[in-house]
Amino acid sequence: MTAPAAPATVSPALSAAPAPVVVGRPGSRLPRVALPAAVTIATVATVGLYLAFRGTATLPHDDEAAPFLFLNDVRDWVDDNRNESPLFLYLVNYVRLFIGGVFDLFAGALRPVDPPLLVAAATALGWFAGGWRTALVAGLGFGAFGVLGVWEASVDTLALVLTAVLLSLLVGLPLGVWAGRVPRVRRALTPALDVMQIMPTFAYLGPMVLFFQIGPASAAVATIIYAIPPSIRITALAVQQVSPAAVEASTSLGATRWQTLLTVHLPMARNTIVLAVGQTVMMALSMVVFAALIAAPGLGSAVIRGLSRADVGVMLPAGLAIVLMGIVLDRLIMAGARRTGHPGGPGARRPHRSRSRYGTAAVAGLVFAGGAVLGLTALGGFPAAFEIRIAGPVNEAVRWMQSSWYDTTEAIKNVATEGLLNPLQTVLTTAPWWLTAATVAALAWRVSGVRRALTALGCLLAIALLGLWEHSMETLTTVVVAVALTLAAGVALGVAAARSPRFAALQRPLLDAAQTLPAFIYLLPALALFGATRFTAVFASVVYAVPPVVRLVEDGIRGVPPTVVEAALAGGSTRRQLLWKVQLPMARRAVLLAANQGIVMTLAMVVVGGLVGAGGLGFDVVSGFSQSADFGLGFAAGLATVLLGIMLDRITQGVERRPSPPQQKMRIA
Amino acid sequence: MRIGSRVRLLAGVLTLGLAVSACGGARVADGANSPAPSGSGSGAPAAAGTVKLAVNPWVGYEASAAVVSHLLKENLGYTVELKELSEQVSWEGFETGEVDVILENWGHDDLKKKFIEEKKVAVEAGSTGNKGVIGWYVPQWMADKHPGITDWKNLNKYADLFKTSESGGKGQLLFGDPSYVSNENAIIKNLKLNYKVVTGGSEAALIQSATQAQEQQKPLLFYFWDPHWLFNRVKLARVDLPPHTDGCDADPKKVACDYAELDLDKIVSKRFADGGGKAYELIKNFTWTNEDQNSVANDITNNGMSAEEAAKKWVDANPGTWQAWLPK
Amino acid sequence: MLEETVAAARKVPPDPTGMTSGSAAIDVRGLWKVFGPRPEQVLNGPHIHLDPTTLLARTGCTAAVRDVTFDVRDGEMFVVMGLSGSGKSTLVRCLTRLVEPTSGDVRIAGEDVRAASPAGLRALRRHRVSMVFQHFGLLPHRRVIDNVAYGLEIQGAAKAVRHRRAEEILSLVGLAGHAASYPDQLSGGMQQRVGLARALAVDPQVMLFDEPFSALDPLIRRDMQAEVVRLHREVGKTMLFITHDLSEALKLGERIAIMRAGSIVQIGTPEELVAAPTDEYVADFVRDVAPSEVLSLRWICRVPGDDEHLDGPVMAAATVIRDAVPAVLASARPIRVVDGDRFVGVVDRLDVLSAMAPRSGRSGTSAGTRSASAGGVG
Structure with a gap:
């Protein structure tokens, strides 16, 4: 499908046109027959070299490696100079005070509001933004915070999320617009954004505590770091995508750059920028749990407590509240965006007459009923009478599963560990480092070209220099296995969904919910079923990364033009042949993109997996955060994770960079 | 014109900001909240103030925190913020005012030196009455079946028993939350044990493994501590490491001895000690036994009670104990 | 009927010599546009006269416009015709520096465009030259009337003033009654009428058309061509029209310049092109013309x-x-x-x-x- 053949010459006049300069895969110039042979030879050579040199030139782990000690010293210096160094006195501490102040503002405004009032306010906001449906979602969502018994924590989380989102957007949107208009800015920002997105959250919690100490300010900064890349990326993309014809028309009429920005770029990029806002909110919400580790007030604590006590019942209400908050905020933003959008635009809803009448009645009723019921009850927090307790039954179910599925889960775990994880880990940790490096470089060169191969190689060598070779290889093992399983499951489910609309319809809400849940939530069932092992981390990553993969594959297969499918069916293909010979090959790019996404998500989760026995870099990062002696190790492990992520990304990127819809760089995780 | 006025507004705000925070930059302590009432919680009965109580990730601590928090709220009218934090991070909170109280401190002489002696942001507030000791444990049935297994000298002999998919050919020593106090790696290295530390990630992982080891008769060697309710449910035998002597664990890299029995104590921020009033007095007076703690912890973990319910139950049953803690 | 209009539009038979007389509305001398790294150096270097493929291979540059010289008389309808890739769109963009020329001289009504300051250039674009685009370039979030008034808005005209003017222009292009619509509610032909109206609204001396009708259906295209001819007659602007369609060129152009690979190969009246093509390339083009x-x-x-x-x-x-x-x-x-x-x-x-x-x-x-x-x- 994607054979890089030169475009056929259409007319004699065009034959004088410049011949396409082939930039890209060097391998594609080789004769086709030669390739498998070369690959075979290379594989045999690699295996041979491995067998010959196994166990030599390994780089075993040392807790006292120089980079770690150096980072520890840096930490000690910062700790000692926090109240002396001008950097802190005049910059860092002000940033902390400012952000803390913004949080206090939100929290101070929201906390004293009576729950019924706040529910009513949310409902009203929903109605103004998008009519009675949105009002219903907002009202029920906020009401549920109380029903779940997590009202106060929800309000705190809301304040934190609003703080982080507001500040992210204040910085992110202008930067995004700038990057969208100036390619040089975009190029300068991209690597920084890559690092921010691949850096495991845990890895910057340590430095966060060091610079901003613990508390809401520090948590907000961590959340901003995590949430800002999509706001910049998507905004830049939106601005970039604005029809050049409209921009040119504006310029040709003598508009200044500023006028063009205000009258063309911003209005036309508006819908996509709204997406950026929504995405930023989602990212901020998914940081809620991590933020609790550095004393952010709110729902995160309950999840952490649930995890440390293996108590699903404690975790679930908070987890649900986070998901609900995500849904409500998302609906409010989308509805608000639609409402203020011009009515003639594509997909815009036209006002219909009935809305105002029935809507007003419904909302009035809702608000009145809610307000009355809630208002009648005591004013101390959310009325306890409405809270439902779900902890007990949920925990019973989990306990039952644990004891009655023990043999099955043990078997699954052991097969996967002995069959996949252990052999791969043995190979990777006993292979000489130069052989691994050469293999990675060759692979990247083959798939993505020389430049990316060099980047990948550079990353690997930097990992070695950081003193984290062995742990990185352990993490690589888990990532590789998890990505393989994710792809297998994701492609199977995606294909099933693409072929059966009913299955797709059943699956979709599950995927939606799975994508909104904070990553931490996945750890608990995995832990309950498989105990503290690497396989637990693999399992959690697979569950975490499968939904987007399913989506991409499903969309890819659905995206195959119907004429092609028709042609294949007309030619007498069976459904099976249609799938294997037409749909999957044509959806190849979607599948490969899914692999790339899967890698990034898996990597993120494997680090979290350090909490449940995954070892490797993940554990280093977690332990660096919680044990001061391991600070350097943890930070270095965070860097190593980034390097590992960039390496894997570069290896698989060759596929992604081919012309294709620009959305794919958005990496909505 | 509109832009002009906005610029002026911005300038005004900036000037104001600078004026407010003038005089040589912002120091960390500047931003700290005092323990004054922060008006949270709508309509709570005449809030006497807010106490920020760190909760470290084990259920024993949670039990103590729940009881103290119950008394602060119900008897003294305080608002209590429970902050789920790991041990070392909690100490950082003394500096910014995010944490007022650590209710159950396990040793941490280095942190005491740093935050109490050097930074002077925290002070000790006496013992909790609990005796704490960390150790390595096997299920009792293993001790019965494999004589001598509780002597560290024989551990290498039995290493094969403890092999798992995660231990890479060595025996497995299961560890808990990554943030717990730990000398495990040093002990294994210095005693030349053929074992590998595998981190379960939480107290729950330890409890679950220990329970399974009992029920399924599976070998298990793991890190655990007393006081803990688990001892009342699962029969465990402690492995005897070389006995603790004073200062044998001074250098974390050279530890080759067992953990010391600790007198668990309370640490509060300097600010709280100075201005915490009745709340501070209650916390200073708080002291109970391992049995008290275990009974509350057991209710939380095994009897389907929330921490508040378990605390209430204990408070209702033991008025004699806690009335002595109340400020006069 | 349509042809009659077209024919009638050509009231004055062009001077077959094609010589300019009097003031030139647009005067272009030795214009070059080289795309790629270090265009100046390439332009003055030894490779510039190589054929495009070799030039690209040696220097990484493409010469989209090569040494183009022509002028457009006041009130003239001048057509530049060429196949895609011949550089005609780049050429028209060089005139108001939407694309910055690499070298050469551009004068509009005597003013040196290349020497203009940013403010001077903006003034030129605001008041003297306006442009109609192939893909319309309308702003989908604005009503038709605000699209038409856009140029005036940019100039800072008050809302009432610009709306009044926009209404006038809308009726001139036959869109009275569509002022409140959004562009995506109109057909392609109507959308281009909006584009036309937007260009007209600022009352420019010169209008540039960049293949304005090539995205339209043939029937609509014919209507629009007639519309342009009518407007040319009624408002008497100087017009420079880019197209790849010979019949369009012949229909509209008082004079036509034929471009190939960045250069102009012939300039002349339609008759001259048909009767006397200068080379085989032009001859090939006009072969099928009756x-x-x-x-x-x-x-x-x-x-x-x-x-x-x-x-x-x-x-x-x-x-x-x-x-x-x-x-x-x-x-x-x-x-x-x-x-x-x-x-x-x-x-x-x-x-x-x-x-x-x-x-x-x-x-x-x-x-x-x-x-x-x-x-x-x-």
């Missing part, structure tokens, strides 16, 4: 034979052959062709019929131009 549709009697009349009667009907030399057919056929005598009062030659049935036949045979018998048949079979 000469009778384009050429006037001037191009086929001949010195009367000795035996011919010179008392037949009189017709103007500028009459297109096809329009002369009825008269010629109706007359037994040769038609006398006059240019004003001057007798130019005669045309008889045979002359007309052979001009209408596929090109080969008898042609180029007159007017001393190079043989048109040379390129006919080419």
